[in-house]
Amino acid sequence: MTSSTRRFSPWARMTRAQRENLNGHLLTAPTLLVILAIVIVPFLAVIVFAFADLRLVDIPYMNLGNIEWTLDNIIGAMESKAFWGALGTTIAYATLTTLGAIVCGLVIALAIRRPFRGRGVVRALLLVPYVLPVIAAATIWRTMLNPQYGLINAFGLEFLGWDRPIGFLNTSTYEVFGVSIPLTLLTVVAFEVWKTTPLTFLFITARLQSIPGDIEEAAALDGASSRKILTQIVGPQLRAVVLLLILLRFIWSFQSFNDIYLLTGGAGGTQVMAVKVYTELITRADIGSAASYGLLMSVILAVLLVFYVLLSRRKETL
Amino acid sequence: MSKAMRAPLPERTLRVVVIVVALVLALGPVLYGMVLAIRPFSAVLNAPLDLFPSPSEWDFSAFGTAIRDEADGGFGLGRFIRNSLLLALGTVVASLAVSVLGAYAAARLRYKGRGVVNGIILSVYLLPGIVLAVPLFVMLSRVGLTGNLAGLLIVYVSTTVPVAIYMVRNYFIALPESVEEAAIIDGCSLPVMLWRVVLPIAAPGVAATAIYVFMIAWNEYLFALLFLVQKRELWTAPLGLSQLTEISVPVTVLLAGSIIVTVPVVVLFFIFQRFLVSGLTTGAEK
Numbered sequence: 001m002t003s004s005t006r007r008f009s010p011w012a013r014m015t016r017a018q019r020e021n022l023n024g025h026l027l028t029a030p031t032l033l034v035i036l037a038i039v040i041v042p043f044l045a046v047i048v049f050a051f052a053d054l055r056l057v058d059i060p061y062m063n064l065g066n067i068e069w070t071l072d073n074i075i076g077a078m079e080s081k082a083f084w085g086a087l088g089t090t091i092a093y094a095t096l097t098t099l100g101a102i103v104c105g106l107v108i109a110l111a112i113r114r115p116f117r118g119r120g121v122v123r124a125l126l127l128v129p130y131v132l133p134v135i136a137a138a139t140i141w142r143t144m145l146n147p148q149y150g151l152i153n154a155f156g157l158e159f160l161g162w163d164r165p166i167g168f169l170n171t172s173t174y175e176v177f178g179v180s181i182p183l184t185l186l187t188v189v190a191f192e193v194w195k196t197t198p199l200t201f202l203f204i205t206a207r208l209q210s211i212p213g214d215i216e217e218a219a220a221l222d223g224a225s226s227r228k229i230l231t232q233i234v235g236p237q238l239r240a241v242v243l244l245l246i247l248l249r250f251i252w253s254f255q256s257f258n259d260i261y262l263l264t265g266g267a268g269g270t271q272v273m274a275v276k277v278y279t280e281l282i283t284r285a286d287i288g289s290a291a292s293y294g295l296l297m298s299v300i301l302a303v304l305l306v307f308y309v310l311l312s313r314r315k316e317t318l
Numbered sequence: 319m320s321k322a323m324r325a326p327l328p329e330r331t332l333r334v335v336v337i338v339v340a341l342v343l344a345l346g347p348v349l350y351g352m353v354l355a356i357r358p359f360s361a362v363l364n365a366p367l368d369l370f371p372s373p374s375e376w377d378f379s380a381f382g383t384a385i386r387d388e389a390d391g392g393f394g395l396g397r398f399i400r401n402s403l404l405l406a407l408g409t410v411v412a413s414l415a416v417s418v419l420g421a422y423a424a425a426r427l428r429y430k431g432r433g434v435v436n437g438i439i440l441s442v443y444l445l446p447g448i449v450l451a452v453p454l455f456v457m458l459s460r461v462g463l464t465g466n467l468a469g470l471l472i473v474y475v476s477t478t479v480p481v482a483i484y485m486v487r488n489y490f491i492a493l494p495e496s497v498e499e500a501a502i503i504d505g506c507s508l509p510v511m512l513w514r515v516v517l518p519i520a521a522p523g524v525a526a527t528a529i530y531v532f533m534i535a536w537n538e539y540l541f542a543l544l545f546l547v548q549k550r551e552l553w554t555a556p557l558g559l560s561q562l563t564e565i566s567v568p569v570t571v572l573l574a575g576s577i578i579v580t581v582p583v584v585v586l587f588f589i590f591q592r593f594l595v596s597g598l599t600t601g602a603e604k
Contacts, residue, residue, distance in 0.1 A: 017428075020428055020429055022429075023427055023429070023508050024423045024427040024430070024432065025429060025430075027419040027422055027423035027427070028419070028429075030415075030416045031417070031419070031435075031479055031483065032435065032438070034416055034475060034476045034479055035438060035442055035476060035479065037472075037476070038450075038472060038473060039442050039445065040438075041453075041457075042450050042453035042454050042457065043453070045456070045457065046449055046453050049456070059459055059460055108337070108340045111332075111333045111336035111340070112337060114333075122337060122341065124591050125341060126341065126344050127591075128344055128345060128584065129344050129348075131533070131583055131584055131587045132580055133536065133555075133556060133576075133579050133580055133583060134539060135537070135539060135556035135559045135579065136559075136576035136580045138560075139559065139572050139573060139576045140347050140348065140350065140351035140573065140576060142563070143350075143351065144347060146569075149363050149366045149569070151369075154366035155367060158367060194347075205599075206595075226326070251444055254446075255447065255449075257540050258539045258540055262539065262560060273448075274446065277449070277451070277452065278448065278540075281452055281455065287452065287456060290452045291452050294448065294449035295449070297446060298446065301444070301446065305444065
C-alpha cells in the first residue's frame with residue numbers, strides 16, 4: 001500500500017484511538033459471537049426453563065409462547081431432601097478436594113524446589129495424572145478398587161487381615177474402629193486430589209521460581225532456621241497464589257461431573273449437584289427440574305465469586 | 319546456590335522421601351493399568367497381586383480386541399478413535415482461529431468495552447458445563463444437531479475458546495511490541511501483520527495452546543454422553559470406553575483401550591511441556 005492511497009481511505013482518516021477501537025471490536029467479534037450462541041443464550045434458557053413446566057417429551061412442540069410458567073421447580077428443589085443432601089455432598093467434596101490438592105501440591109512443590117539432577121524429568125512425570133484422560137484414570141481406579149480382582153482388596157485380604165473385600169465405590173458409610181466414615185465419598189475425593197494435585201503443584205512451583213533467592217540467602221546467613229525462612233519469607237509470598245488456587249479449585253470441583261459419574265455413577269453417597277442435574281435431565285426427563293438445580297448451582301458459585309472479589313479488594317486496600 | 323543454603327541432612331532426606339512417594343503415587347496406578355493390560359484376564363482373576371508377570375506370560379491380544387471393529391469380533395475402539403480425532407482436530411482449528419484474534423485484542427488493543435469483554439470471557443470460563451448442558455441438549459435436539467459430530471464440535475469450540483484466549487494472550491504479551499509497530503508503520507494492515515509477523519514469532523506458544531485444546535476435546539466426556547449416546551457409530555473414544563464398561567467387556571480390554579487413548583495425549587504433552595506449563599501458569603507468579 002502506498003502512502004497516497006492511504007491518505008484517502010477512511011481508515012487513514014481515523015485517529016489511532018478510533019482505529020484501535022474498531023480493530024478491538026472486529027477481533028473480539030468472533031469470540032463474542034460463539035460465546036453468545038453457545039453460552040449466553042443457553043444460560044438465559046436455563047433461567048427460563050427453571051421456571052417452566054417442561055419435560056423432555058415436550059421439546060418438539062416447545063416455544064416461548066406456550067411455556068407454562070411455574071415456581072414449582074425451584075420450590076420443589078428447595079423443599080426436597082435430595083437437593084440439600086446433594087448440596088452438602090458437593091460442598092464436602094469440593095472442600096476436601098481443594099484442601100487436599102493444595103496441601104499435596106504445596107508439599108511436593110517445596111520438596112522439588114532446589115535444583116537436583118533429573119528435576120525436569122521428575123516434574124514432568126508428576127504431571128501424568130493431570131494429563132491422563134479421565135476415562136483412562138477412572139478405568140484404572142475402578143480396576144484397582146474392584147472387590148474381586150483389584151489390587152487394593154487383594155492386598156488387604158492377603159496382608160492386612162481384612163476378612164472380606166471392601167466395596168470402595170458403593171459404600172456410603174463404613175465403620176472403622178466404631179467411627180463411621182463416608183467411604184465412597186472419600187474415595188472419589190482421593191481420586192480428584194490425585195488428578196488435580198499436579199495443577200496446584202505447577203502453579204505453586206511457578207510462583208516459587210519467581211521469588212528471588214537472595215532474600216533467603218541473606219536470612220540464612222543471618223542465622224535464620226529453614227523453618228523460619230519457610231514461614232516468614234516463602235509463606236507470605238505464596239499467599240496470593242494459594243488464595244487463587246482455593247477459589248479456582250473450589251469452583252471446579254463444585255461442578256465436577258465426569259470424575260464422579262465415571263467412578264461411581266452417583267452411588268455410595270456421591271450424588272453431587274452435577275450428577276443430580278444429569279439424572280433429573282436424562283433419567284427423570286424433567287427439564288424444568290434439571291434447570292432449577294443448575295440455576296441454583298450457578299447462583300451459589302456466583303455468590304462465592306463475589307465474596308472472593310470483595311475479600312481480595314479489601315486485602316489490597318489494607 | 320551457596321554453601322550457606324545447603325539444607326541439613328534430615329531435611330534433605332525428607333525431601334527425597336516426599337519426591338519418591340509422590341512419584342510412586344502419581345505413576346503407580348498408570349503402571350498398574352499397563353501391566354494388567356498385557357496379562358490374560360484369567361491370570362488377573364487368579365493372581366491379582368502378581369504385578370511382575372514373566373515375559374512369557376505377556377499377552378498383547380487385548381489391544382487388538384479393543385481396536386478391531388465389532389464385525390471382526392472387536393469392540394470398535396479404532397472407529398471411536400477416528401471420531402475423536404476428527405472432532406479434536408476440528409475443535410483445534412476452529413477454536414484457535416477464533417482465539418488468536420480475541421487474544422491479540424486482549425493483549426494489545428485498548429478498545430471501548432474491553433473490560434466487559436474480558437469479564438464475559440472469564441465468567442464463561444468459570445460457568446459449570448453441566449448447567450449449560452441442559453439448555454444445549456434441548457436447543458440442539460430442537461434443531462436436530464444431537465447425534466451429530468457437528469453439534470458437538472460447536473460446543474467444544476465455545477468451551478475451549480476462553481482458556482485458549484487466556485493462554486495465547488499470555489504468549490502475545492511476552493512478544494516485543496516494537497516489531498509489530500514497525501510492521502504497521504511499514505504499511506502492513508492488522509490482519510496481514512498478525513499472520514506474517516505475530517503468528518510466526520508466537521508459533522511455539524500457539525502450538526502449545528493447540529495441544530491443550532486438543533487434549534480438552536480428546537478427553538471430553540459429558541457432552542459426548544449427552545449428544546451421542548444413541549449413535550453407536552459416532553461414539554468418541556471416552557464415550558465408547560465408558561459405554562463398554564456397562565456391558566461385560568473383560569477388564570484387560572478396557573485397560574488396553576485406556577492405554578491406547580492415553581498415549582497420544584501424554585506424548586504430545588511431553589513434547590510441548592515447557593511451553594504448556596508457562597502458558598498455563600503465567601499470571602500465577604505475582
